[in-house]
Amino acid sequence: MAKLLRHWPFSRVTTTILVLPLVVVCCFAATALTIGNPKVGKNLLVVCGGAILVVYFAGMAGIRLYGAITPANDRRPLHRDIAIIMGLVIWGVAAFGIIFIPAAPYADFDRLFQRSPDESIARTSFENLGASLLFDRHGRIIMLELHDASDDALSPLRDLHHVRGLTLDGSPITDAAMAQFGHLRTLEYLELAGTGVTDESLLFVSRFPCLQSLNLSDTIITDVGLQQLSQLSGLENLWVSRTKISDSGMSQLGKLRALRRLHLDGTSVSNKGLLRLVGLRKLEVLSVRGTGVTAEDAYAFEKAIPGCTVHFGAAGPAPASNP
Numbered sequence: 522m523a524k525l526l527r528h529w530p531f532s533r534v535t536t537t538i539l540v541l542p543l544v545v546v547c548c549f550a551a552t553a554l555t556i557g558n559p560k561v562g563k564n565l566l567v568v569c570g571g572a573i574l575v576v577y578f579a580g581m582a583g584i585r586l587y588g589a590i591t592p593a594n595d596r597r598p599l600h601r602d603i604a605i606i607m608g609l610v611i612w613g614v615a616a617f618g619i620i621f622i623p624a625a626p627y628a629d630f631d632r633l634f635q636r637s638p639d640e641s642i643a644r645t646s647f648e649n650l651g652a653s654l655l656f657d658r659h660g661r662i663i664m665l666e667l668h669d670a671s672d673d674a675l676s677p678l679r680d681l682h683h684v685r686g687l688t689l690d691g692s693p694i695t696d697a698a699m700a701q702f703g704h705l706r707t708l709e710y711l712e713l714a715g716t717g718v719t720d721e722s723l724l725f726v727s728r729f730p731c732l733q734s735l736n737l738s739d740t741i742i743t744d745v746g747l748q749q750l751s752q753l754s755g756l757e758n759l760w761v762s763r764t765k766i767s768d769s770g771m772s773q774l775g776k777l778r779a780l781r782r783l784h785l786d787g788t789s790v791s792n793k794g795l796l797r798l799v800g801l802r803k804l805e806v807l808s809v810r811g812t813g814v815t816a817e818d819a820y821a822f823e824k825a826i827p828g829c830t831v832h833f834g835a836a837g838p839a840p841a842s843n844p
Contacts, residue, residue: 542615546570572614643677650674657683668692675701686710690736693717699725707731714738714760720746727752734758738784744770751776762786762808768794775800787811792818799825808832 547570640662647654647665655664662681666688667674675694678684678701685707689698695717702708703725711726714736723746726735732753738760747770750756756777762784771794774783780801785794791813798804804826809819810833819831 542573542612546573546615576610576614640681643680646677655686664688670694670698672698672701678702679704681705683707685731688712689716690714691716696721703728705729710734712736713740716740718742720749723747723749726750729753730755732756736760737764738762738786740764742766744773747773750774753777755779758782760784762788764788766790768797771795771797774798777801778803780804782806784808785812789813792821795822798822802826804829806830806832810834 640660644654644662647662647667650667650670653664653666654662657663661683663683664686665678665681665684666686668689668691670689670692672694675689675698681702682705684702684705687702687705687708687710690712691714693716694713696719699718699722706729708729709731711729711732711734713722715738718737718740720742723742726732727749733755735750735753735756735758739762741764742761743765744767747761747766750759751773754777757779759774759777759780759782763786765788766785767789768791771790774780775797778801781803782805783798783801786808787810789812790809792815795809795814795818798807799822805828807822807829809831812833814831814833816833819833822831823829
């Protein structure tokens with residue numbers, strides 16, 4: 522690097538123009554990391570930052586190689602041309618990364634490439650099963666609610682690509698069902714309460730980049746599965762009531778910086794676990810009814826996170842989880 526700087530052939534103005542995109546990318550990446558979206562931040566640094574550095578070294582290598590076989594008087598036009606090419610490429614890479622990397626999880630690639638998958642067969646199958654469906658203005662299924670569904674009954678989901686909300690609570694589905702809709706990168710709301718899913722299913726759940734609300738209450742998930750959920754940086758609402766999670770799993774939930782509502786009713790969580798959640802500064806509602814959390818613990822938590830309301834005491838009926 523020191524040798525590269527010693528032979529740097531550009532003026533201060535040109536250098537500023539070439540270095541500024543890297544600074545901008547680093548600022549955007551730092552912002553993404555700070556606001557709780559580490560995946561976007563890391564991708565910006567690795568993809569854009571790495572590409573810009575490659576352009577720097579490629580440009581310098583070209584100058585050194587051509588300079589070795591070119592008289593000194595003829596080198597300045599070459600430096601100017603290479604600086605222009607480097608500037609265009611670097612600014613293009615920076616603009617592409619800043620615009621498209623954060624938006625990639627939300628992109629509608631089917632529409633972008635004018636693909637129109639036929640959903641008529643899937644629609645008929647779900648209607649015959651008594652499912653409740655909601656469509657967008659293009660006639661595509663975006664919300665699906667189906668109870669008492671089996672693993673095989675969900676196979677038509679493979680033909681759907683725009684579903685944002687999926688409600689399967691109370692269905693006797695197992696981990697095998699997750700393979701039917703693991704491709705739904707547009708999914709924002711997922712209801713699996715009272716199903717037969719286990720920690721194995723959470724590996725699929727962690728791959729939904731747009732997921733905002735998740736209900737896993739009355740399942741047999743454990744602290745092991747929560748390690749997968751910690752990757753859902755955009756998750757805002759989480760229900761894990763009456764599951765097998767404990768204090769040790771709270772450190773994983775503490776990584777979900779976007780959480781606003783968290784329901785832990787009927788679990789073995791105590792004040793020790795609550796202490797691992799004090800980093801959730803956006804939390805508005807925490808429900809710990811039927812746990813080891815005392816009134817004193819609840820009040821202390823509310824003081825630690827201004828604006829958060831803690832519901833504690835005896836366990837009551839399971840609340841509805843509206844998206």
